[in-house]
Amino acid sequence: MISLTLPYPISANRYWASRVVTVKGRQMPMVYVTSEAKAYIERVGWICKSAGIRQPLAGRLRVTVQLYPHRPQDWQARMRKFGANWDDTVQCMDLTNCEKVLLDALNTIAFNDDKQVRSYVADRMEPDEHGARVVLRIEPLIVVQPQADLLPALVAAPPAPAPFTPIPEGLPF
Structure with a gap:
């Protein structure tokens, strides 16, 4: 299992950019990764290396994300005004926007x-004193095969196909 605390991701709107290029006299749209996105990817890479990740995990994975937005200076006033839902007033990126950038x-x-990520769970957390960040956990997804002890018998002797029986002519089907 890998546990990481990463910087707050950039928005997908700032991750990709597009421009029109001219190729052989024709104008074509081109989508590219921005320099800001490349810097974020490099920073995440260094954090992973400092956490001891030397090679990518193999197999199916489960990713659990906790997205902590920045806590504004007036958070106490918001808490008095809005009660337990005060953090709904805090600016935060969408969880689905965060997903693609992080992955x-x-x-x-x-x-x-x-494509190895078979399970993805994301939660938007209440802002706290530790600042905007993403707490991430990546773990192997164990596939349970019920009655796996029966599998070798099925592979050794697959069931015979049912014989073909033609439908007699003259039936009202």
Whole structure:
């Protein structure tokens, strides 16, 4: 299992950019990763290396994310005014916006490809005194095969196919 605390991700709107390029006299749109995104990916890579990650995990994975937005200076006033829901007034990126940016940043570092992620759970947390960040856990997803002891018998002797019986002509089907 890998546990990491990463910097707050950049928005997907700042992760990708597009521009129109001219190729052989034709204008074509081009989408590219911004320099800000490259800097975020590099920073995540260094944090992973300092946490001892030397090679990507293999197999199916479960990723659990806790997204902590920045706590504003007036958080106590918001708490008095809005009660337990005060953190709904805090600016925070969407969890789905966060997902793609994080998985792309961890691609080839913590795992080989983000298609390995078979389970993804994300929670937006209440801002606290530790600042904006992402707390992330990556763990192997263990696939349980019920009655796995029966599997060798099925592989050794697969059931015979049912014989083909033609439908007699003249039936009202």
